[in-house]
Amino acid sequence: MRYDKLIFELSAPGRVGYSLPASDVPEKKSSELLPGKYLREAPPELPEVSEFDVVRHYTRLSQLNYGVDTHFYPLGSCTMKYNPKLNEDMARLAGFARLHPLTPESLASGALKLMGELSESLAEITGMHTVSLQPAAGAQGELTGVLMIRAYHLAKEKRPRTKVLIPDSAHGTNPASTAIAGYQIVQLKSDASGEVDILDLERHLDEDVAALMITVPNTLGLFESKILEITEMCHTKGALVYMDGANLNAILGIARPGDLGFDVVHLNLHKTFTTPHGGGGPGAGPVGVKAALVPFLPVPHVVKDDGGDYRLDWDRPQSIGKLQAFWGNFGMLARASAYIRTMGPDGLRAVSDNAVLNANYLMKRLEPYYDLPYPGPCMHECVFSARRQKQHGVSAMDIAKRLLDLGFYAPSTYFPLVVEEALMIEPTETESKETIDSFCDAMIQIAKEAETDPASILNAPVTTPVKRLDQTLAARQPNLRWTRP
DSSP: OOHHHHHHOOOOTTOOOOOOOOOOSOOOOHHHHSOGGGSOSSOOOOOOOOHHHHHHHHHHHHHHOOOTTTSOOOBTTSOOOOOOHHHHHHHTOHHHHTOOTTOOGGGOHHHHHHHHHHHHHHHHHHTOSEEEOOOOSHHHHHHHHHHHHHHHHHHHHSSOOOEEEEETTOOTHHHHHHHHTTOEEEEEOBOTTSSBOHHHHHHHOSTTEEEEEEESSOTTSOOOTTHHHHHHHHHHTTOEEEEEETTGGGTTTTOOGGGGTOSEEEEOHHHHSOOOOOTTOOOOOOEEEOGGGGGGOOSSEEEEOTTSOEEEEOOOTTOOOOOSSTTSOHHHHHHHHHHHHHHHHHHHHHHHHHHHHHHHHHHHHHTTTSBOSSOSOOSSOEEEEOHHHHTTTOOHHHHHHHHHHTTOOOOEESOSTTSTTEEEEOOOTTOOHHHHHHHHHHHHHHHHHHHHOHHHHHTOOOSSSSOOOOHHHHHHSOOOOOOOO
């Protein structure tokens, strides 16, 4: 029997994995509860498994998983770093975890105080006037910021302006969020050093531009050295400047977006301020703004009254409105608050110092073996190209698969799009030199194998329960339904 068959196909007719008490609700015929056209003609064919099989199945899968508790996780631009379990405990305190969303303000003073103080801390960290905690994800934070920019121009100029400038190395959510807000996206070129091409910016910057949306450091792992000039150029034309804060892990305590000239910035609490990140969530994307944009913040906004207590302020006539029901993933806010209080200013600065040090060390070790399209120094992550390995028939994806055999999760591949065969690696601040050296040794081994034995890479992975999949077939003909063997 195949190993993957043993793991995944456990159903056998007649096996039962549950025992339910007798129903205490009066029974009714199905036809009395639902119209007949919605009723099944036959029971669904669900797996029939014992309780033991279910427990062992999911426990076994958990042991096969990669995660920051078990493996080095160098996934670029996502900051897969250590997240202290203490912060998990704080998010699970009964007063937070069991707080009903409809609880009156008078009975939720602790949660409101946490939110108010977290907003103040994030405003200080970013150099912004105030921060809204309402967005429940980074992309929703982007949309929130762009909608506030739109409201600002409508109020000031009685017109929305029509264009937003976005560099070609941007995160994919940037143009998507901007398009949803109704703007035309204009792509800016990168120059030979991997930064925004100032001449291209100058060519496109006119009175129809509402904003420049830029990530600092950018997705090539580089700090925009001309950022003060860039923000000044935009402000001269009446445009605002939006910072995607996904890479804030690189500049905590070193540079504040507000001091760099940014008018709006969103933060990914699940990247920079502690929450296990992966699997699609949970997320939180607070947005900080300068004073000119405060009237347009979403409602309700947490404010402090004259007595020092925090409350929800709904009286904001110029607000862009409510983004969602309630406050999204509140546990994210509790974790971030605990993280910031634990780290303090010096600790947050150390995060960036060590993240940048680790990335540059890794970059120097791998530079002789992989192409470096934009020479460093880098910030918290570095971007290599597998063009050299591609000449031997080995792609960036093949390298990612081979890493699984060597005990490492793969870095981001094929992003940013401006780099051919891209490998984006982020070691984070929490990894030791020994761990980074082990990863570099594996990458160097693969580079040598690409020259001497490429077949060993093209067949990888061979040590995992599920071997290499036909990804094209899986994308075009996905099989998402379980059927009885």
